[in-house]
Amino acid sequence: GENVEQHPSTLSVQEGDSAVIKCTYSDSASNYFPWYKQELGKRPQLIIDIRSNVGEKKDQRIAVTLNKTAKHFSLHITETQPEDSAVYFCAASEDSNYQLIWGAGTKLIIKP
């Protein structure tokens, strides 16, 4: 079955700098890759997603890149702000069952 690995587990960056979180997946049939943000005590919320027919997707300060050959995808956050502090989860799935396989999460800390 699918397995998703996420690195790093904790990432601390200076406010204004960029942050990059990486995930690898094992199942070449996976074709949907979302990223969720979970603030402390809150529910996970989708922030961006990408499908396997696209290599990159951007939404303001966040972007996701996908390398199907290497089976990895990354979340890029530019010009980080204090409100970006949260835990970020990547996931992968294929259309046959809509089940998401989750990474272990990355705690992003934005230092003032």
Next chain:
Amino acid sequence: DSGVTQTPKHLITATGQRVTLRCSPRSGDLSVYWYQQSLDQGLQFLIQYYNGEERAKGNILERFSAQQFPDLHSELNLSSLELGDSALYFCASSGNLGGNEQFFGPGTRLTVL
């Protein structure tokens, strides 16, 4: 607000007891997922239902069971509770067409004393 509702918000009970957590998915969503999140841990997938039928099973203990009713709401039953079952339990729902985005409810925080 995601449109997914969960009750109760908080639940405090004793070891050995049984509790039921309830989830109402977004209008029109046929899939319901249950997750367990222990303190500072990731999302552990428990079980998925689609239109009333069990679709996938994750790391769900035998003491736990779930079902999805004809009106698509779902219940997660936890029995013979142990201290280690204390966690945040999330329900999520997704539609059957057009994407795999899962919308999460606010969660039920279970504390077993």
